[in-house]
Amino acid sequence: MHCNHWRIVALQDFREIDWMTIAKPVSRTYPSHRPLKRKTGLPRRRPELPGTVARTDRGANRVLFVTTEMTDFVKAGGLGDVSAALPRALARYHDVRVLIPGYPKVLAKLDKSLRLVGKTRSHHKLPACEIAEARLDDGLGVLVLCNAELYEREGSPYTDARGHEWPDNDIRFATLSHAAAEIALKHAHMNWRPELLHLNDWPCALAAYYMEDKSNAVPTVLTIHNLAYQGVFPASSAAGIGLSARRRIEHDRHGRLSFLHEGLAKATYLTTVSASYARQITEPLYGCGLEKLLRKRALEERLVGIVNGIDQSWDPQNDPALVSPFAIGEWSKRHDNTQKLREELGLRQQHGPLFAVISRMVQQKGVDLICQAAPQIIAAGGQLALIGRGDPAIESGIARLARRFPGRVAAHIGFEEGLARRMFAGADFLLMPSRYEPCGLSQMYAQAYGCLPIAHATGGLIDTIEDGITGLLFGAACVSELRLCLQRAFRIYAEPLLLNAMRGAAMLEKRNWDEPGRHYATLYRRMLPSKNLPEISAQTAPHPHKENAYAHL
Numbered sequence: 303m304h305c306n307h308w309r310i311v312a313l314q315d316f317r318e319i320d321w322m323t324i325a326k327p328v329s330r331t332y333p334s335h336r337p338l339k340r341k342t343g344l345p346r347r348r349p350e351l352p353g354t355v356a357r358t359d360r361g362a363n364r365v366l367f368v369t370t371e372m373t374d375f376v377k378a379g380g381l382g383d384v385s386a387a388l389p390r391a392l393a394r395y396h397d398v399r400v401l402i403p404g405y406p407k408v409l410a411k412l413d414k415s416l417r418l419v420g421k422t423r424s425h426h427k428l429p430a431c432e433i434a435e436a437r438l439d440d441g442l443g444v445l446v447l448c449n450a451e452l453y454e455r456e457g458s459p460y461t462d463a464r465g466h467e468w469p470d471n472d473i474r475f476a477t478l479s480h481a482a483a484e485i486a487l488k489h490a491h492m493n494w495r496p497e498l499l500h501l502n503d504w505p506c507a508l509a510a511y512y513m514e515d516k517s518n519a520v521p522t523v524l525t526i527h528n529l530a531y532q533g534v535f536p537a538s539s540a541a542g543i544g545l546s547a548r549r550r551i552e553h554d555r556h557g558r559l560s561f562l563h564e565g566l567a568k569a570t571y572l573t574t575v576s577a578s579y580a581r582q583i584t585e586p587l588y589g590c591g592l593e594k595l596l597r598k599r600a601l602e603e604r605l606v607g608i609v610n611g612i613d614q615s616w617d618p619q620n621d622p623a624l625v626s627p628f629a630i631g632e633w634s635k636r637h638d639n640t641q642k643l644r645e646e647l648g649l650r651q652q653h654g655p656l657f658a659v660i661s662r663m664v665q666q667k668g669v670d671l672i673c674q675a676a677p678q679i680i681a682a683g684g685q686l687a688l689i690g691r692g693d694p695a696i697e698s699g700i701a702r703l704a705r706r707f708p709g710r711v712a713a714h715i716g717f718e719e720g721l722a723r724r725m726f727a728g729a730d731f732l733l734m735p736s737r738y739e740p741c742g743l744s745q746m747y748a749q750a751y752g753c754l755p756i757a758h759a760t761g762g763l764i765d766t767i768e769d770g771i772t773g774l775l776f777g778a779a780c781v782s783e784l785r786l787c788l789q790r791a792f793r794i795y796a797e798p799l800l801l802n803a804m805r806g807a808a809m810l811e812k813r814n815w816d817e818p819g820r821h822y823a824t825l826y827r828r829m830l831p832s833k834n835l836p837e838i839s840a841q842t843a844p845h846p847h848k849e850n851a852y853a854h855l
């Protein structure tokens with residue numbers, strides 16, 4: 303009822319507005335292929351994920367979801383969110399367990415609930431590991447790959463505390479991949495054996511290689527969250543991780559070994575996190591040197607795009623991180639969040655739009671373009687708040703900006719989800735001029751909180767933002783296009799009726815993991831032995847290929 307009411311109000315508001323002059327895109331030519339005050343005392347967010355109905359009955363197929371991040375324990379980026387939510391969505395259909403390395407945070411959190419369930423053998427330079435299991439409060443099973451020397455280190459899953467990659471990442475992640483294959487091949491002395499492996503990104507990709515040619519191999523799905531990260535190592539590491547010279551090993555054009563290349567060539571199915579990105583990566587501009595291989599897999603109908611969802615904790619009515627929770631239409635409550643955010647960030651209380659940036663600080667995200675456009679935002683009466691961590695050069699660029707415009711630009715170098723949530727709830731616009739974006743989660747979180755994304759029309763941003771309705775898109779990742787789009791944003795901000803109608807439309811985008819979960823479950827069923835389960839309704843779980851933007855190939 304509430305939602306329908308708002309849909310009607312939003313549509314009425316839309317009709318009353320002179321769209322042609324206000325929201326009209328300046329350019330719609332999209333790519334042809336087409337010292338901050340830290341808020342204290344606020345409750346830290348506890349992710350309220352939906353209750354998981356963990357299927358362990360004999361009719362359920364067994365799936366092992368292999369990942370290097372999971373928001374329950376450790377998150378370096380979007381993969382952590384997906385790995386927390388997707389297995390839970392899939393647990394409705396299958397007996398799903400997650401395999402993750404035993405980082406200190408994983409061990410500390412699971413602690414006494416862990417019990418030893420198996421062990422893997424050593425393989426060339428890959429050490430033997432123990433496998434421990436725990437059930438999370440909501441029933442989701444987690445297998446932890448325990449090896450103190452490899453995984454019990456401070457820092458991110460991939461780097462030390464100063465951001466330098468661990469020099470033995472080839473061994474660390476080949477060990478994870480090998481363990482996944484060992485479990486699937488029933489060499490890990492476990493009672494439970496998966497019928498399918500779901501691998502994520504390069505760190506797990508070699509599992510498909512270790513499985514190849516084995517008589518009791520199980521099918522593999524490899525999801526590409528970001529093709530630019532390929533796990534490239536010198537050819538000399540091949541022997542140590544047990545890649546046999548007799549079998550064909552894929553090398554990149556410099557003769558180096560690429561974990562991702564191996565996985566892309568050998569996995570049964572490849573998925574990526576939006577239909578538009580699935581199409582883009584088959585072309586040289588976005589294919590990162592792997593486009594030929596990806597095009598081949600697409601022609602074999604083995605590449606599928608499934609747009610990510612967002613979990614139910616992203617709800618502005620029930621978010622403990624917010625000062626003033628709000629629903630659609632409660633714009634004054636939302637404005638309270640804006641004022642509090644300004645206070646928290648040391649920004650002046652003023653009239654004018656507040657633009658937010660919540661991002662890993664890497665070249666992909668186009669933060670340099672934002673730095674170039676910032677003086678225009680400030681001159682026009684806007685403010686800018688940035689939070690992120692990553693490339694030191696980009697970090698110091700945004701810190702310089704904050705020093706140059708005190709009270710108007712706030713920069714927070716770090717990773718803090720509570721603050722990110724308050725920024726989604728308080729900012730008027732989210733800037734996302736990503737050069738490429740496989741899916742993007744921040745724009746969907748922003749929409750859920752009535753913060754309008756301003757984004758480069760690429761990848762999943764095309765698939766999740768309706769230009770002029772649930773956000774603004776611009777055609778090329780360059781500062782001139784961004785500036786034109788910022789002008790549109792200022793015009794929209796000056797029209798409260800339109801601004802609120804767009805906020806309402808964005809908040810009405812009901813995104814969750816139900817639909818993506820059904821798509822993955824349907825894909826799994828094509829590879830799994832039938833257990834005479836009722837078919838998932840064709841209406842709700844369409845053939846993944848039908849959704850694909852590469853269907854024209």
Ligand SMILES: Nc1ncnc2c1ncn2[C@@H]1O[C@H](COP(=O)(O)OP(=O)(O)O[C@H]2O[C@H](CO)[C@@H](O)[C@H](O)[C@H]2O)[C@@H](O)[C@H]1O
Pocket residue numbers: 378379380381383384527528575610660661662689690691716717718719722739740741742743744745747762
């Ligand atoms: N400093 C900070 N403090 C707090 N929170 C921060 C933060 N910096 C980033 N975040 C949060 O981290 C997540 C980033 O997710 P994204 O999907 O936007 O990007 P990422 O490039 O990491 O993921 C890759 O994988 C995901 C998942 O498939 C794809 O959506 C994406 O396109 C692909 O690049 C979001 O939840 C964001 O809000």
